[in-house]
Amino acid sequence: MSSENSSADGVQRVWDVVVVGAGPAGASAAYAAAVAGRRVLLLEKAELPRYKTCGGGIIGPSRDSLPPGFELPLRDRVHAVTFSNNGRFTRTRRSRQMLFGLINRPEFDQQLVEHAQKAGADLRTGVTVARVEQHGSAVPDRRTVAVVLQGGETLLARAVVGADGSASRIGAHVGVKLDQVDLGLEAEIPVPRTVAEDWKGRVLIDWGPLPGSYGWVFPKGDTLTVGVISARGEGAATKRYLEDFVGRLGLAGFEPSVSSGHLTRCRAADSPLSRGRVLVCGDAAGLLEPWTREGISFALRSGRLAGEWAVRIAEANDAVDTRRQALNYAFAIKAGLGVEMAVGKRMLTLFERRPGLFHAALTGFRPAWKAFTDITRGVTSLGELVRSHPMAQRALTALDRRPVGGEAGDAGEAGEVSSRP
Numbered sequence: 452m453s454s455e456n457s458s459a460d461g462v463q464r465v466w467d468v469v470v471v472g473a474g475p476a477g478a479s480a481a482y483a484a485a486v487a488g489r490r491v492l493l494l495e496k497a498e499l500p501r502y503k504t505c506g507g508g509i510i511g512p513s514r515d516s517l518p519p520g521f522e523l524p525l526r527d528r529v530h531a532v533t534f535s536n537n538g539r540f541t542r543t544r545r546s547r548q549m550l551f552g553l554i555n556r557p558e559f560d561q562q563l564v565e566h567a568q569k570a571g572a573d574l575r576t577g578v579t580v581a582r583v584e585q586h587g588s589a590v591p592d593r594r595t596v597a598v599v600l601q602g603g604e605t606l607l608a609r610a611v612v613g614a615d616g617s618a619s620r621i622g623a624h625v626g627v628k629l630d631q632v633d634l635g636l637e638a639e640i641p642v643p644r645t646v647a648e649d650w651k652g653r654v655l656i657d658w659g660p661l662p663g664s665y666g667w668v669f670p671k672g673d674t675l676t677v678g679v680i681s682a683r684g685e686g687a688a689t690k691r692y693l694e695d696f697v698g699r700l701g702l703a704g705f706e707p708s709v710s711s712g713h714l715t716r717c718r719a720a721d722s723p724l725s726r727g728r729v730l731v732c733g734d735a736a737g738l739l740e741p742w743t744r745e746g747i748s749f750a751l752r753s754g755r756l757a758g759e760w761a762v763r764i765a766e767a768n769d770a771v772d773t774r775r776q777a778l779n780y781a782f783a784i785k786a787g788l789g790v791e792m793a794v795g796k797r798m799l800t801l802f803e804r805r806p807g808l809f810h811a812a813l814t815g816f817r818p819a820w821k822a823f824t825d826i827t828r829g830v831t832s833l834g835e836l837v838r839s840h841p842m843a844q845r846a847l848t849a850l851d852r853r854p855v856g857g858e859a860g861d862a863g864e865a866g867e868v869s870s871r872p
């Protein structure tokens with residue numbers, strides 16, 4: 452037992468809330484529990500700041516879920532989007548208003564952790580949680596969870612939040628069920644100033660050759676984050692897509708400073724979000740927008756809710772109250788993010804079948820572009836849009852039913868703003 456883990460009389464300390472993983476989900480959970488005045492410990496296996504494979508796109512809902520006083524470390528502000536359909540029918544759309552922001556994850560995540568610490572959370576880095584136990588000899592009573600670290604050290608908590616990302620051990624303990632797993636591949640490419648200038652303020656989104664795949668270029672000053680994402684199981688084809696994508700953008704000659712891959716996971720609608728005194732959030736819970744694979748806002752929002760409900764679970768004295776609070780957490784997630792995910796899933800199914808139609812709509816049909824800008828700016832959400840616009844609802848339902856085929860050429864008709872590589 453480490454000294455920081457025991458009180459002066461040698462009795463092992465029991466934390467109110469232990470949070471596993473210091474990404475956006477874990478830092479938000481730790482912040483929420485700490486501002487409520489609880490004793491919170493945030494555990495992270497890496498040393499911070501740590502790299503995370505991610506585009507770093509911060510849309511409105513992410514911005515709106517940040518703790519008070521948090522200043523986004525923006526590397527660029529996006530005012531234009533170039534769309535292409537597997538390298539063809541390239542069109543650029545512009546907006547006077549900023550659509551979304553771009554950050555580097557190491558500094559963004561580090562800053563979120565600092566906010567949690569300022570709110571009172573303790574942090575331990577370089578510690579890997581091996582497992583949690585809710586029964587057995589490591590657990591002194593039924594109100595306690597044992598958090599076992601690699602190396603054998605055991606910490607005690609009244610409630611645990613699992614925010615340990617897409618390879619989550621806590622998710623396995625809870626029994627998280629998935630119905631979509633994707634592989635994202637990314638390269639951080641430092642570029643000369645002239646190239647960086649050309650990309651400033653503009654992202655590129657390319658609808659890919661594999662069903663449901665797409666690629667992006669996100670500029671961050673002197674470095675471009677270039678990535679692709681596709682269903683897992685097509686590793687070689689996904690890698691080829693990234694190579695072709697980088698090649699046709701004329702970026703193959705620049706050496707990436709980082710090349711990496713990471714899985715994203717979406718929960719099944721009936722997947723559990725808790726087990727006993729343990730809650731899961733963010734990627735660990737499979738909370739992610741299925742179509743765009745946007746996950747930062749899902750991590751921030753679910754993390755905050757998990758932190759708030761972990762506080763209540765920490766106070767619960769019996770299994771009935773614990774269960775009630777855990778169900779409340781699940782209800783809050785399903786009523787908000789769950790609805791967003793259900794709409795995103797339908798969008799992905801349509802997109803898999805008719806990417807050309809999406810391309811034509813976004814580049815040539817003003818209401819579709821307006822919907823895109825409203826969603827990225829956080830004026831509305833995909834779920835809200837479908838709920839509040841009977842036309843969008845009808846269009847989605849009609850497209851759900853339409854047979855597949857013959858749409859790729861549609862994109863060529865999308866006479867739009869400018870045609871830029």
Ligand SMILES: Cc1cc2nc3c(=O)[nH]c(=O)nc-3n(C[C@H](O)[C@H](O)[C@H](O)COP(=O)(O)OP(=O)(O)OC[C@H]3O[C@@H](n4cnc5c(N)ncnc54)[C@H](O)[C@@H]3O)c2cc1C
Nearest residue numbers: 472474475476496506507508580615616635733734746747
């Ligand atoms: C290629 C790619 C591009 C993406 N681009 C975007 C984007 O542009 N915008 C967007 O919104 N989303 C994007 N996402 C999704 C986004 O990156 C994730 O949804 C988000 O990082 C989830 O945050 P999290 O806190 O749940 O998990 P993570 O950020 O993965 O954090 C989990 C943390 O837990 C730690 N950890 C893991 N296991 C343990 C353990 N056993 N013990 C202790 N610590 C542990 C890890 O080291 C890590 O720090 C992208 C994903 C991919 C793969």
